[in-house]
Amino acid sequence: MIEDIADREPFAPFERWLSLAEQSEKLAETMTLATATLDGRPSVRAVLLKGVDRRGFVFYTNLESRKSGELFVNPHAALCFHWKSLMRQVRAEGIAEQVSEDEADAYFASRARGSQIAAWASDQSRPLENRAQLEQRVDTFTRRFADRSVLPRPNFWSGFRLVPERVEFWQDQPSRLHDRLVFIRDGESWRKERLFP
């Protein structure tokens, strides 16, 4: 099956695998994102892929969250998609860059109003006294923006694009003899290598 990846770059096969996964499972765009502190202590969490093109993989988040704090001091990041229904995995490693203001504005504007309010209300990753404190903050921002049809994007909320140096496609095969194909960035183009499983 993996022999079918005749592409010279990883994004077209990634998009094919993602759309196949979307046909067979919910939230197929979920990816595990790994970041690390300057001294190399890693942390991982799930985020949603909100855009992919020849530049990289985009997700959105609070810029004051733990993950963002780590990315600001150490932009090296990795992500992993695991599609159980397909028994396939895609991994990518590279540098995370903040998306442009225009790109973040456009995505924020496309979100449901409740999600926009939630972005304002959540001090993501910081301690919360209790659920009531969160609900109170939601009320506060709901009232603050009651007379505005369009909500502004908080300046502490934006996106990152993981610009990959390496993208690996993995597919289950009988007797654990899985197929692995990795694309490694080589200047303007990509080099392909097979790996032992």
Ligand SMILES: Cc1cc2nc3c(=O)[nH]c(=O)nc-3n(C[C@H](O)[C@H](O)[C@H](O)COP(=O)(O)O)c2cc1C
């Ligand atoms: C399926 C799923 C999708 C998620 N998508 C996002 C997302 O797109 N952006 C985000 O900031 N957090 C998302 N989260 C929450 C994160 O996993 C995490 O709890 C949060 O971002 C705080 O992480 P941090 O403290 O490491 O910064 C998602 C969680 C799950 C389970």
